[in-house]
Amino acid sequence: MIDEQQVEELRARMARVVIRDDPAWMAEEARPLLASIDETLQQAGDLAFPLPSDLMVVLQRVLSTAMDRLENGVEEARRNPRVANIFAAFALRTYLLALVSRVGLPAGFWRTLTGLCLSLLHEANAAIRGELAWLLALAAADPRFMDARELLWALRWVQSNDPVIVLHRPGEAEEDGFVMSLQLDEPPEPKAWFFKRADSPEPSLSFSLEELAKRAEEEIRQLDGIDWTMRRRVEGGVTADGRVALLRELLDRWRYGWQQRLPRKPFDAMAELLVGWEDVLRQRMGLPTHIRPVRVTDVSISGYELRWTDREQALFFPGQVVAIRAGGDLRWILALVRWLRQHPHGLQMGIQAVGFEPEVVALSHGKPAPPGFPAQMALAVRKTPPLRVQPALICPTGTIAGSRLAMASEPAVGQWLLSQVRFIRFEAQTRCVEVFQYEVDPFPED
DSSP states (O other): OOOHHHHHHHHHHHHTOOOOSOHHHIIIIIHHHHHHHHHHHHHHTTOOSSOOHHHHHHHHHHHHHHHHHHHHHHHHHHHOHHHHHHHHHHHHHHHHHHHHHTOOOOTTHHHHHHHHHHHHHHTTOOOBOHHHHHHHHHHHHOGGGSOHHHHHHHHHHHHHHOOOBEEEOTTSSOSSSEEEOTTSOSOOEEHHHHTTOTTOOOOOEEEEOHHHHHHHHHHHHHHHTSOHHHHTOEETTEEHHHHHHHHHHHHHHHHHTTTTSOOEEEEEEEEEEEESHHHHHHHHTTOOOOOEEEEEEEEETTEEEEEEOSSOGGGOOTTOEEEEEETTOOSOEEEEEEEEEEETTEEEEEEEEEEESOEEEEEESSSOOOTTOOOEEEEEEOOBTTTBSSOEEEEETTOOOSSEEEEEEEEETTEEEEEEEEEEEEEEEOSSEEEEEEEEOSSOOO
């Protein structure tokens, strides 16, 4: 895990850098510096949130220093393609460090990137490739909902597919795609959102991710076609099923923008929160557990935005399992933590709803067995449109080893309702749980 001294040493190296067109400098200073940032990024994947205040301050200084280097090098990057490549690599790593550490980017970052893209557009470049394209692709996919492992995997996938991002001058773009503006220091937005702003900002350029979306669709088809054993093999920190789930989330952004998001509305009320797999499971089994108070600040059918002011902030991480009961509702909603950010008075987080009133079930990979058989406990949620159109099983990561299994549910007087289920889609994978859509098998094995 990174510490204050290591980050401060990295900042000192950045402060000495002057981006320029000099092959010797690129070999002796630029490439080693980028490698050092990459090493810091890998170690930052183990950070526990919220970060200590000293580390937060040092990281903010690092990002501020990196922004100074970018602003000093942008003019040379516009004139010289080799310098532009180093500039793009440095900007990409700055962006990733901000995401992984959950420290806000310095003001001017996106305006600087937009200006560089415009200069490339005026030179009649039909497409953006390399690390600048990777940066724009990740920004358009809004990867803040990912944890560090998922984010770095998504970056490797984008790198391996060499995205082609076609730029357009204002007025020449297609109806779909993403838009950036020099007036707004923000990442790319879908056009449908951009032009709904009340201040009607002037677009500077827009671009399409259609080609990258096609490649994501093709890989999803290939991964869906492999056998179950290969789909459960772990590579790069995620299984093939996990890659499919991440690719679908990226594809939803690249193909459809944010149009599929359910409407949100402000909401101010206290709620009850269960934190962690064990607490949720114990509560659903009727056992004593620790229920924590939390404030809800925003709500939609798909989830909640929460404000947490307790000292136990280290409880939370992206992918953590929680259950919430808000605003006097008697129903518990099972959810996953999707993002976290520091707040002046504590922690702010977004949670994504998985389903209502999770039911405790027991799983076995063998044929349906008599009551009392040793099994893995899991949670099941029923079909509840529009949130959920298919029932799902939620279980600790690594539990499921086959495409069919026996499920025992609805315990009553020592008896269980036994059924055989089969999985129809992998929905999500985090460091602690996996979510599978399933159906009861109409033709169970004997």
